[in-house]
């Protein structure tokens with residue numbers, strides 16, 4: 001009786017695990033929507049790793065349960081010595097090694113496309129001419145846009161806090177920097193996560209689209225969070241990425257500039 | 270021996286067996302209610318400030334007698350309500366005029382508001398509400414009224430919505446009902462009660478129940494959270510140490526105070542931020558009326574109802590209609606020419622006019638000669654100045670490029686023109702012409718221009734090629 005209960009408990013854990021996994025999408029616990037051009041590639045990598053792991057997991061759990069039933073029935077006080085099985089060990093070393101090697105090679109193209117600087121977009125925005133500099137600091141995001149002169153780092157730079165506005169369907173390159181500790185720029189819907197390291201200027205790119213329901217409005221917002229525990233106020237680093245149709249983006253930028261060099265919004269109401 | 274072992278094992282197994290079911294059943298029973306327990310919001314009450322309840326160090330008697338303290342607390346509750354039901358008392362004159370500060374979203378008279386939210390602003394708020402209540406509005410459009418869930422920080426809206434649902438039986442929920450539901454959500458403007466709830470959730474742990482800047486988190490912070498009760502706010506667009514306008518407070522909530530613990534709350538909707546603005550104002554006015562009453566008591570040895578209403582009206586007058594105090598720019602920001610910057614540098618260093626260097630140091634590092642003194646007892650270097658709240662304060666290091674009141678030229682212009690309220694930073698508005706203030710603004714801009722310490726570090730630590738340091742400058 002006792003043994004049966006323990007056995008049921010043992011197999012309940014993997015069964016529940018598989019059940020939540022199968023139902024995750026229905027329960028709304030699966031991935032958020034995918035709104036960047038390379039998002040599907042990242043998800044494909046995720047699946048590539050997940051399926052072998054899922055199959056291995058189910059396999060080992062079945063074997064484990066079977067062993068429990070098969071070998072726990074009676075206890076002999078005499079031990080049995082075995083020298084193992086050389087062939088079997090070779091197989092279970094070589095097969096995972098090959099699988100790992102396969103994973104390593106198949107992710108290279110995606111990684112190269114997204115992270116290698118020589119593959120960065122060279123259109124309207126590029127590493128040399130980024131759309132903005134994104135500064136992370138405890139506990140604040142600050143987006144610094146080049147002003148009229150198009151270069152960063154002088155008096156006519158414009159700044160916006162907590163909101164990163166970008167044009168839709170455009171290759172956007174920005175520079176990620178940190179003022180103090182390690183932070184991480186994470187936009188779940190773009191499948192984009194990049195650490196910001198103090199003392200480094202890290203170029204990052206993405207190409208985002210609007211949510212279908214926002215086509216008419218011409219603007220979608222996505223959560224921007226810090227994905228590196230950076231201090232007591234880590235939770236406060238919740239910003240937004242505003243993806244706008246190109247004309248809306250231009251209008252927004254010139255509004256920012258107008259606000260920057262005049263009385264500002266707070267004079268009129 | 271083996272038989273001994275076996276007996277012990279059997280005994281253990283038996284014990285485990287007898288214990289297993291009671292333990293399992295007990296834990297199952299316990300988890301059930303534990304999961305259903307709602308987090309209980311502790312009831313909070315407004316109280317009097319430490320100044321009012323202070324005791325005489327010698328006699329150990331309260332400076333303001335207990336009975337008068339109770340009278341003050343009672344008067345404040347009459348004027349401002351409680352944290353659960355905050356509201357402004359309307360004076361007879363306001364009732365006659367149809368003016369009601371509890372409803373800034375309505376025009377004066379009809380249906381009785383303060384008219385502080387203009388039509389254009391209300392349109393912005395409505396557009397933002399459409400986003401904020403996106404899921405709820407989708408349910409309304411699909412007729413799934415029971416599925417509409419509202420955040421717990423909107424008690425008044427929740428109450429209105431559930432009474433709408435109760436009054437209209439399911440079969441009568443026609444197009445008219447749908448339009449009403451749509452209107453309720455998209456025209457939403459928080460009541461003071463809604464905002465008090467949000468304040469409790471988001472601000473109280475720093476700013477405290479009474480807005481005294483003494484919430485539980487404040488012990489760990491420097492600078493301390495603002496004590497609203499003096500009505501002194503540092504970063505406004507106004508001169509003459511005026512009370513902040515709603516727009517000034519809104520900007521603080523929208524942008525945060527960079528480089529301090531005060532976060533940006535832009536992730537909340539416009540309506541929610543404007544509501545918080547109203548509530549901060551309530552706490553500020555409440556604090557000022559309180560100290561006004563204490564002063565009245567000290568002068569007159571008694572407090573009458575007339576004094577209370579007088580203090581209330583007097584304080585309101587100081588908060589209302591501050592628009593003429595705005596430091597507005599008549600013309601565009603002048604271009605930062607080398608001559609103007611040189612002039613700014615001259616004024617920055619000049620001991621007679623600008624005199625910034627005496628506090629901020631010649632390089633703007635915040636270490637000027639008058640910034641620190643030596644403690645007579647310990648001989649240690651301590652800050653020479655205190656702010657209005659009695660805490661030591663040091664002039665800012667201007668080379669970091671972090672400006673608490675904003676980095677726009679006009680923000681820095683206003684800091685120099687009006688000084689910084691509650692701090693020793695002086696106002697130069699009446700002393701220097703606008704042109705000279707602009708010169709200083711542009712000079713201050715150059716102090717932090719390329720001086721991001723990390724950017725410098727990046728150049729020296731970068732790998733041999735300019736791989737991680739693209740030439741941005």
Ligand SMILES: [Cu+2]
Nearest residue numbers: 183226230237
């Ligand atoms: Cu962070």
